[in-house]
Amino acid sequence: MSALEARAAQHRTSARLELHQERRRKEALKRQKDARSDRSNRFRALEPEPQIEVDQQ
Amino acid sequence: IGALELQEKQWPELLGQLLKNMTTKDVGNSNLTKTSTLEALGYLCEDLEEEAVDQTETNQILTAIVDGMREDGAITVRVAAARALLSSLVFTRHNFDNETERTMIMQVLCTATKSPDEQLRIIAFESLARVAALYYEKLPQYIEALFTLTLTAIQQDKDEQVSMMAVEFWSSLCEEELEILEETNSVDQSRTLSHRQCARYVCAAASHIVPVLLQSTLVKQDEYADEDTWNLSAAGAICLGLVAQAAGDAIVPDVLAFVESNILHAEWRRREASIMAFGQLLDGPKPELLTDPVQTAMPVLVRTLKDNHTLVKDTAAWTLGRICELHAQRIPQGYLQPLVESLGGALQDSARVASQSCFALHNLAQAFERAPRSRETNALSPFFRPLLTQLLAATERRDWQDHNLRGQAYEAVNMLIQNHARDMRPVVLEVMQVVLQRLHSTFSTVVVSQDDKEERYQLQSLLCSVMQVITRAVDKDIEPFCDHIVALLLQVLNNEHAIASEEAFMALGAIASTVEQAFDKYMGDFFPFLIKGLRNYADWQVCSASVGTAGDVCRALESRILPYCDEIVRCLLEDLQNPTLNRQVKPAVLSCFGDIALAVSGNFVKYLPSTLQMLEQAAAMKISPDDEDLVEYITVLREGILEAYIGVVQGLVIRASQLHRLHDGGGSPFIKPHLGNIFQFLEVVVNENGDDPSLIKNSVGLIGDLATLLVQHAEEVSVYFRQNFVVEVIQEA
DSSP states (O other), X not given: OOHHHXXXXXXXXXXXXXXXXXXXXXXXXXXXXXXXXXXXXXXHHHSOXXXXXXXXX | OHHHHHHTTOOTHHHHHHHHHHHOSOOTTHHHHHXXXXXXXXXXXXXXXXXXXXXXXXXXXXXXXXXXTOTXXXXXXXXXXXXXXXXXXXXXXXXXXXXXXXXXXXXXXXXXXXXXXHHHHHHHHXXXXXXXXXXXXXXXXXXXXXXXXXXXXXXXXXXXXXXXXXXXXXXXXXXXXXXXXXXXXXXXXXXXXXXXXXXXXXXXXXXXXXXXXXXXXXXXOOTTOOTTOOOHHHHHHHHHHHHHHHHGGGGHHXXXXXXXXXXXXXXXXXXXXXXXXXXXXXXXXXXXXGHXXXXXXXXXXXXXXXXSSHHHHHHHHHXXXXXXXXXXXXXXXXXXXXHHHHHHHHTTSOHHHHHHHHHHXXXXXXXXXXXXXXXXXXXXXXXXXXXXXXXXXXXXXXXXXXXXXXXXXXXXXXXXXXXXOGGXXXXXXXXXXXXXXXXXXXXXXXXXXXXXXXXXHHHHXXXXXXXXXXXXXXXXXXXXXXXXXXXXXXXXXXTTOHHHHHHHHHHHHHHHHHHGGGGHHHHHHHHHHXXXXXXXXXXXXXXXXXXXXXXXXXXXXXXXXXXXXXXXXXXXXXXXXXXXXXXXXXXXXXXXXHHHXXXXXGGGGGGHHHHHHHHHHHHTOOOOTTOHHHHHHHHHHHHHHHHHHHHHHHHHHHHHHHTTOGGGTTTHHHXXXXXXXXXXXXXXXXXXXXXXXXXXXXXXXXXXXXXHHTGGGHHHHHHHHTSHHHHHHHHHO
């Protein structure tokens, strides 16, 4: 890509829809990550307190 | 061929032979030979990797090229030499370190900017722009000369392409300075020393450059160019935006003076240029400096949406969109009604203006993103229904294809729905009915040509995106409509079109996350599509979306996913092993193993050997600090590995407690043999990704989960947990 083509790609009217699809993709990944993290943390909060035996060492 | 062969050191005599052409005097048509030779050298330089050429060879190439650019040479030879020089600049760091050689190259380039041949002038300015980016630190000796040459060319050159390349020099310089300032900023935060210094040339020269951009580029619009045409006024506008970012407050008075004296000018070019200048100024200076100007400009910009020139209206709508994007909090409450009503009115203007109006409405709606979702009402509620009606009408205009109007209008609909207040919920549900009806109709439209087919899929993809957004936005209120929605989404998947399928998968993932266990009734029909998606190696975005949806479904269904697990796991393992599948998909695949393990807990045991083996293989990937993309990829991959381990370990804890064996460490036999590798991986993450909060959070989370699982084996496993890095990362976290 020449310098001018690269610069033209920054032009305000270029490829806005593609950017939206990209954003949706990123948002979906973030939501999945958050859901996973919430679930792990919920699990950690609910988990019964294990009985800890004194480590002889 | 030469570029390939030289890389492998397989054609050592090539450069010698080419260079000989440049010195031989008795060749029949020596100018033609020299031109062809320089072109060949130029193409070689374009394709060669920097390390493929040693210094002696670089020197020889450069000597031949500089010789070719001599003023007394034929113009064809000089142009070919200039092109070759432009391509070779990336190899000439060593020569740029040497003042004599550097000055020689710069002199040759500066002389070429004044050549009578416009091609040569264009290439010379492009080369100077590249020098600014590659060798910024070497510019002090030359910046004054470059300043004069570029500004003269922008103002006086008869050829627009030459002026555009001279503008490009300043755009490149701005970008370089912004990059250095960003580096310095991040270095300051991490309290280490910065390697590069920003000389702030742009700031120093701003008072000269800005008037030139305003008077000699922005007003040179081409009335008949379409919106994507790259010309002098577009180049000047982008450059002004970059100068605003690099020089900040310094340019505010000059730009505002220009805006003030031209915004109501009788000549449309002046009106458009002034609005464009204002729009470009909005990102860079301190926001508080723009509060008054934004408030003063708003009523004028709103009125300008009814200007008699399309380009002026287009730029006014764009600038209002930028204000909504960057300075929404500076819009006084009383201005909202005229703004929204005028933008709504502009949706009936030409497709170009209507599309720009969608952009502005999208940004206005986005400004409400941070408002609490549960809020009963917000400032947009009074306009919500009419705006959605107007936007949905815009998607069905006869000229919907022009300027991507339909896509822009649906994206604005999405943003409005995403940020709606509680009182507008009934309107959102009405829109959902319209969208379902439209999606339903796409299956019965007459399709004749390939273009018709493509159009149908594009529309389905947009409608699926709205369905996804509505599902997320209305949460449980979606439940009564799910049967209908899922049936249509499955019909979309049945078309096997990449863009539409990706959006349909994401919408189905949203539904699964919302209705949770109730998604079970759709699994029988959905499952074959899910498997097909997971095996879609050609369209990696579809594969990626289906992996994400598989994770959503696992979290939603929990143990009810069990009957489908064998096949899902088989597909995921194949995805990981497939060398043709885009690597971007693989971290999500690893995370998905975590989702499955947690969903089916004890039943995951049968997949453990293959899963753990793959996690260990993935964990063994090393970072090469030279490859920035790889560094970023490995960070994401490590996040996936950690999420997978967390899911697996937590699943084993559940299994142990279900078997009432937590007390005696029921899951430990499976994980104990892998502890060495897991902790080795954790140590690498802590050492190499210590500044990434998400990775560190998951690392300490995993350490805690492992401790829970292995608590009854403390004596045996304590050696892992007592390592220095473990103690340190917990303290740090």
